[in-house]
Amino acid sequence: MYDWKGKVVAITGASSGIGALTGELVASRGAVPLLMARSRTKLDELAARIGESCETYELDVSSPDSVQTVFRTVFEKHGRVDVLINNAGFGRFERFEQAPLADFEHMMNVNYMGIVRCTKAVLPYMLSSGSGHIVNVASIAGKIGTAKSTGYAASKHAVLGLTNSLRQELAGTGVTVTAINPGPVDTPFFDLADPSGGYVANVKKLMLPPRRVAEAIAKAVERSRAEVDLPGIAGFGAKLFHLFPRTFERVSRRFLNLK
Template identity: 55%
Template sequence: MSLNNKVIVVTGASSGIGALTAQLLSQQGATVIIAARSLQKLQSVSSGMMGPCRMIELDVGKDASVQSAFEQILAEFGHIDCLVNNAGYGKFEYCDAMPVAEFAEMMNVNYMGIVRCTKAVLPAMKKAGSGIIVNVASMAGKLGTAKSTAYAATKHAVLGFSNSLRQELRDYGIQVTTINPGPIDTPFFHIADPDGNYVNNVKWFMMKPERVARAMVSAIEKGKAEVNLPRSAAIGVKLYQMFPRLADRLSYRMLNKK
């Protein structure tokens, strides 16, 4: 899909890969609606946009906020060509130490946020007979590790939702893409890993956000169903899926760095 003049909504666009992806999409000629809870942070992102840009306040964890935001977008632009569901967060903690309320809130934002935004665009996309929905999941959705019980569960849910949705929408001309990155050097870890232990342990393996943002834009242009990053992690996931118990034993110490 050529991105020129396409209307693209990016959630969680106030920082990290959301902000960079929005700016790259803008460079390709898209009209980009950047959405997040903080308009102040979005203002900073918008200054780096090369093409038409619209900021909108959006909390994906709240029904009313999602409904209001997408009603405004559709009223102004009439259609949405692509939705990038990027908003989300993580916290790393052992299961017995993580409050149940934190499990619920992480699921509300990371998974239900995607459900809310997707449902908000589907009627218009179905009517148009085209569209792309990009859901940012994670390698954690395919390979669980210690202290990720809450976070990994949300990303497993995103993958299950996306794979089923892809089948539902096949006859409507709507593409569903999942992006599954490993650790990325972004502000995500300010919340997920405030003491910095995990970041220090996997610094050698962490990807630059620019690499992931470029892969996301390429996936939109090429209509890819799934992107796994980095390639070495993708190979590891395939081996894990074929030999899960053996992989557990062999990879325990290497993967559990939190």
């Protein structure tokens, strides 16, 4: 059995949703969660719920200076990060021709390059110790693209490409790499992604509770899983898509394109 006690667990995007619940969950199992996000107010509120076992850090994953400063502080204090959970990310659902170029750049900078920066910051220490676990929260959107998700899906495709390649590079080093691919999750993500609320209304009954994703993250670390698709039917759909892309798109277009 995996022992969380005393494990130093860095979690980006930890001020709400999946990140916050993952912090609470690993803390309850004896880990030391390092909660990282841009909002000091939300981090303080979360820390008050978790208690003294956690630490908070203001982190902007889109800023190389912020990432370097925060993780330098972490290593000066703890000397290690046992688990890195790259959870920070956002999306905007809009048609390609209407989406500003800046939105594509910003999503790639946060969702993809944010993971690159944070992983670069911790990986040398993990390799030197011969142990560690990197969890990248990607998305089913990284496997199946849908209308109005060109920028978001592209950034998550990039995350999966990075994760799968890095896993092969690190084979035999003692460092594990995991991709978590949830479908729609009931979190504040949609406040920005779907401000009209139309998409959320269409998929409300299918949305995952964030605690289920947090539990899947913890279980993936405990079992050294390479990848987890949530829900399972979505992972099955992704496999069908890759086997029969045109047929799958034709049959499922009406169901998938609810934005």
